[in-house]
Amino acid sequence: MTVGNLQLGGSPSVRLHGRGNKVRICPLWSTTATSLTRLVADRNKSEAVFLGRTNQPLTRFGIYRLVTQYAAMAGETVPTLATKRVSPHTIRHTTAVHLLRAGVDINTIRAWLGHVSLDTTHIYAEVDLEMKAEALARVDISSLRPPPRQPSLPSLMAFLKTL
Incomplete structure (x- = not known):
């Protein structure tokens, strides 16, 4: 990510290049923008934002x-x-x-x-x-009643005997 990928003004955001060369723009919190502003002050737009111990891009x-x-x-x-x-x-x-x-x-x-x-x-x-x-806890089921119980049906054997 280069300094040029940062938009630190009015609506702070960053332009990111992801896998498959996909580009997306993501908003930044104002506190993040403030920190990044201090980090990249007086740096060229083509420079990497994050540098390692040897001042090479991280x-x-x-x-x-x-x-x-x-x-x-x-x-x-x-x-x-x-x-x-x-x-x-x-x-x-x-x-x-x-x-x-x-x-x-x-x-x-x-x-x-x-x-x-x-x-x-x-x-x-x-x-x-x-x-x-x-x-599930937000659903109020207190007013629900259990379904009415089915009346007993004659047994299968009693039915078969009538045939």
């Missing part, structure tokens, strides 16, 4: 290393996190589930993730059993 392997490193550090204070495998994809998946739980429609999440097919994104809806339980 690669996907560098990002993976940073995520796992900080997840391990967080695991020291959050013991349940220490046993989990955290990767950039984990963050992507977790974000999608949080969006779904917040009530964002599945088609918007599909566009956010850059999925071509809604079927790919539908996996997130299938995965979240907690959301299904919450939806």
Whole structure:
């Protein structure tokens, strides 16, 4: 991602090139835009936004290393996190589930993730059993009555004897 891919003015956003050379524009929180503005101040539009220790563009392997490193550090204070495998994809998946739980429609999440097919994104809806339980709990069934009991029917043998 280059500095030129950032739009940090009025409606902050970033233009991303994904797998298969797909391009999408994603909005940014104003706090993120503020941080990025400070990070890229006085830099050329063709320069990479994120640089590694040697001032070279950060690669996907560098990002993976940073995520796992900080997840391990967080695991020291959050013991349940220490046993989990955290990767950039984990963050992507977790974000999608949080969006779904917040009530964002599945088609918007599909566009956010850059999925071509809604079927790919539908996996997130299938995965979240907690959301299904919450939806079930919101349904008021207190006014429902059990169906009336069927009157006893004569037994099959009694019927056959009458033939």
